Amino acid sequence: MDWEPTKGEKGRRRFLQNLAGLTGVGVLTATLSRAQEGSTTKELGIGVIGCGGRGTHLAHLTHQLGQKGAGVRVVGVCDIYRPRRERLAQQLGVKAYDDCKELVSDPQVDAVIIATPDRLHPFNALEAISAGKDVYCEKPLTHWAQFSLLKKLRREAKKRGTVFQVGTQFLSDSIWEQADELISAGVIGKPIHAQTGYFRLGDWGERGMPIDDPKAKPGPDLNWSAFLADAPKRPFSVSRFFQWRMYMDYAGGPCTDLYPHILTPLARALRLGPPKKVVALGGKHRYNNEREVPDTFDLLVEYPDGFQLAILGTIANEYGMETVIRGWDGSIIFTANGLTIIPQGGKGERKEVARIRHFSDEAHLMNFFQCVRDRQKPYSDLEMGYFVQVTLNMAMMSYLKGKAVTYDSVRDEMVL
Ligand SMILES: NC(=O)c1ccc[n+]([C@@H]2O[C@H](COP(=O)([O-])OP(=O)(O)OC[C@H]3O[C@@H](n4cnc5c(N)ncnc54)[C@H](O)[C@@H]3O)[C@@H](O)[C@H]2O)c1
Known part of the structure; x- marks a missing residue:
């Protein structure tokens, strides 16, 4: 951590000015109306990788935000377990993929939401990055034993200028x-x-x-x-899956x-x-x-x-x-x-x-969508x-x- 106070009184004044200049109106509303105003802006196509608990929740939220005029649309979902991907695809009326490589190469997909088990995050994210897609990736960034993949992820995202939001939604507070x-x-x-x-x-x-x-x-x-990806090759078990x-x-x-x-x-x-x-x-x-x-x-x-x-x-x-x-x-x-x-x-x-501003999954997603449009750093960047x-x-x-x-x-x- 660098300790560089914003020069005493000057910094304090700037902070108070900033505080005074901000209203209590939620950023979500502000961002929504910005997205609505900018109706000339192309609608963002979102692919969701992982159709379990979290992925289903974020896919529905994204769908609802799109319906409220946020300029986003879920265009495809992916899971390696058929019943889950088909259920979510049916609910949203979108295409179901069994391989994230195919989802990210769909030209309708501008960005992905990754909600697979931890170990899959870097593999899914690297596929998306190499296909030129922006990434909202659930926490943790990787499994704890994947340090070299973590480094690769950072390197590749930097190289490609990927907008990358980590799914730590408390950062939208x-x-x-x-x-x-x-x-x-x-x-x-x-x-x-x-x-x-x-x-x-x-x-x-x-x-x-x-x-x-x-x-x-x-x-x-x-x-x-x-x-399993790079995990130890073990026989299938319902509980492990x-x-x-x-x-x-x-x-x-x-x-x-x-x-x-x-x-x-x-x-x-x-x-x-x-x-x-x-x-x-x-x-x-x-x-x-x-x-x-x-x-x-x-x-x-x-x-x-x-x-x-x-x-x-x-x-x-x-x-x-x-x-x-x-x-x-x-x-x-x-x-x-x-x-x-x-x-x-x-x-x-x-x-x-x-x-x-309070934290919420909506605010965190909206911040990501806005950053994808503006090519800015999101609240919880890589x-x-x-x-x-x-x-x-x-x-x-x-x-x-x-x-x-x-x-x-x-x-x-x-x-x-
Ligand atoms: N931010 C939060 O508050 C929050 C809350 C819950 C979960 N999460 C995170 O979300 C991620 C998913 O958690 P969950 O509870 O939804 O798990 P889950 O098991 O319910 O869902 C994971 C899904 O990914 C699928 N999957 C596995 N391998 C895949 C692959 N190679 N390609 C595509 N799909 C694959 C599984 O079949 C499953 O349906 C985890 O990393 C977790 O830490 C975050």
């Missing part, structure tokens, strides 16, 4: 940009420490994943080897599934870049069934300028913790309404700052997502090896 402006203006002094956490109750996100058909098996309706988030081959537990949602906002607010060192602990402390991924996971990150971050969480208890950024001169606490600035040592008064993923990969390595992991920024390598 304006409070992270607002926090960035406040911190850059110096309101808490040099940031020194932060804490955040993700706590919820139940293994419904893994063991609770629906099994559509307990008798499903590989064949013309289910392409098992396309699901439908409940893949339970297994280390395809997922990583809270660290890779949930923490992109809480680390990326802090990366945005603090302009976090590459970490210096990561240590992590975790385990299956409550849900000790056939599940392989941990249910509890804590990590500590040190950045090159001495800033430290703690991310804690479990799915065995839903009692949460505050997200706090601490600086030399004060702290920022994130609240339901926005944030509170607390001066250090009782000097000065607490100050509440209300958020300008460059920021890259270092978030590197940090989480380092945490997974630390957890698995029981050692601290450092990042060699010259070689772009993780070192045990």
